[in-house]
Amino acid sequence: MTEHTILRVVAKLTIPFILLFALYVQFHGEYGPGGGFQAGVIFAAGIILYTLIFGLDEARRVIPPWAVRALISGGVLIYAGTGVACMLLGGDFLDYNVLAHKPAHGQHLGIILVELGVGVTVTGGMIGIFFVFAGRGRRREGTVE
Amino acid sequence: MSTFLGLYNYWIVVLLMMIGFYIVIGHDNLMKKLIGLNLFQTSVFIMYISAGAIDGATAPILGNVDAPYAHPLPHVLILTAIVVGVATTALGVALVVRIHEAYDSLDESEIIAACDTGDEPAGEHRDNA
């Protein structure tokens, strides 16, 4: 689709804002609607738009397959790691009160970390699944681009 | 009349649930069955959120408002359920694609017939890269 000038220019204008909005939703999930899931999906939607306009190879250069796998596993690791850190600091699994000197601050920190883990995994999962589907069609046609 | 207004949400939920159920059991096409499953799931979400809503309430984001807040717990449960639903759909769709590649058909009766006659599916070798 790269020869379509309007699509290319509009995509280049809107994709940065989509990604920025995803970050906004991620970090303002405590003050308004939002959180990790929505942010991950919006970020993945921005990358999917990029893939549709500029092709799978370009998108694979932006986010290589090893990065997608790292994102998917890294998010779960961050989440479970927060729980284990709470245990190491003396509380129960996922008991955020022990993470900081005051329980309220500990809860806040725990929620931020946990939502980050969720957002990272959802981003990686959605991007990875889309890349797999897009890559499958190409291989079947046998064309190498 | 007040019964109608009070229960309309739930009747529509039952209708959507039954449409989804009918699509799953009454159609042979695997993709159509997945779509029906999605319909069924969404109707269950609407039922939960309807149970947690109050007339004249506001969203459960605390601030200085006079109105009561909607119940936050169904929202949490349905958030989880939506994301689990998309994960299930993604896996289901991947399975459908593989089945199509093996049997060259998306029709359940054709696939079962091919299995019964012992037709070997169009085989591919895997190179485990």
Added chain:
Amino acid sequence: MDDLMIEALTLVLLTLLAVTGLAIARLRNLFAAAMLTGLFSLLSASVFMALDAVDVAFTEASVGAGITTVLMLGALALTRGREKTVTKMRTAQALLVTGVTGAALVYATLDMPHFGQPDTPVHTHPVRAHYLEASEKEIHIPNAVTSVLASYRGYDTLGEVTVIFTAGIGVFVLLGTARRRRR
């Protein structure tokens, strides 16, 4: 007046949802059915907004109308796009089962408390007041849904993240490896 408008809007949206569901059941062109599923998700996101579930509406709109539609269209591009008809016998059987189940469910809903009343067992249970208060006092964040999701029910959310992880790995295993046609 405001309440009346919201109730009317909810009724209209729910009726549109039912019409869309019937259309999806009748269509044999799968591309059209996938697009209507996206429309269905968007309409249900609007219903959630009318019922004051803002987080849920956000998630349903992005996930249902975005990701699910893309996945289904991607799969339809890899397979075929039309559905074959089923026998009349099969349709009649399915309609019978569905009709009986639907009638039983509607009969069950006649006992349910009316939608929107603040004195139903769902709302009088102490957990609602506890979560709304504690989100202010113990955690100090305004969004009660996030505080319940990430802190009070954090273990469930860990399971959910693991489900996404598993789905990603599952799709990789199913479709991610290269294939060579056997000659």
